[in-house]
Amino acid sequence: MFQQSTDALKKFSKRLHAINTRFSADDVTSLAIFVDMVKSHSPDDLIEFIHEPDRMIFYYAPFEANAFSHQIQTYHIDSTYKLLRSRIPFYAVTGKFAESIVFPFLYFFVWPDTSENIQVCLTAYFGSINREPSYFSMDCAPQITNAVETAIPLCQIIWCGVHVLRAVMRKAEKFQDRSNFETFYNLMKLLVFGSERRIDPDEFTQLEEI
Structure with missing residues (x-):
């Protein structure tokens, strides 16, 4: 983290403050302000919020994770409906080593939950680090499978055995x-x-x- 930025702690502190602050009673307005603050205080982070009448996309990748990205060949993607209102799925993409799992590299949510919207997030992230994974582990959700196959056509998909x-x-x-x-x-x-x-x-x- 410190090799990437000389003021890493300062950026981390400002970002933590933004995360813990609610800027508006309206969820969309508050998130938009948060995104602008992160872009301003931590420009090395990858963050975007797209809010249109027929779709809503948010993705965020903290700059600290880039220090590990060159070591990762296998990623895992999973989602939960329990964190956001209106049961919008919240996704996390984690890196996997043979002996452990690295903290999430990418967070995002999309509405509607379509392969096209998921693909936007995956393309943005892997384009930003200029790398493509060799393997992607996931559950059986067809929208996730289609998104990975389209965004990363050479990647081999591994279905999670538990799922x-x-x-x-x-x-x-x-x-x-x-x-x-x-x-x-x-x-x-x-x-x-x-x-x-x-x-x-x-x-x-x-x-x-x-």
Whole structure:
């Protein structure tokens, strides 16, 4: 962080003050003022707020993360509906090492939650660091998959095993026979997490039939 900017602590302090300050009773106005303050006090940060009648996009990447970006080949993207009003999804993109996960490199929210809007944020970030990831880990959401495939066409997508199995569990009622579902679920675990045991070709046939 300090190698990137001689006044890093000063920028960090001003940005922290802006984050903890509400500038208006109106959410949109307050966020717009915050974005302008960050641009003014910490120009090395990547931040933008687009507010139009048919879409709203906000993305933010703190400059400190750039010190690690050249080491990251695998990123993970996830979202939550619990932080923002009106259930607008709030996304975070984190970097992954073999032994750990690095703090988020990019935060953003979009409305509506479409692949086109997500793509705007991803393109802006990876364009700013002039790098593209080799791998991207994510859940099964089609809008995220489409955004990554379009924004970073050479990137290999890895579906998060936990999210895949959760999605499978939500479809349990689609199976007429409980034993069929259990067989399917166990085979999916083998496919997602791997196994020291080689999977018999008959098991793949069984999975397709189920």
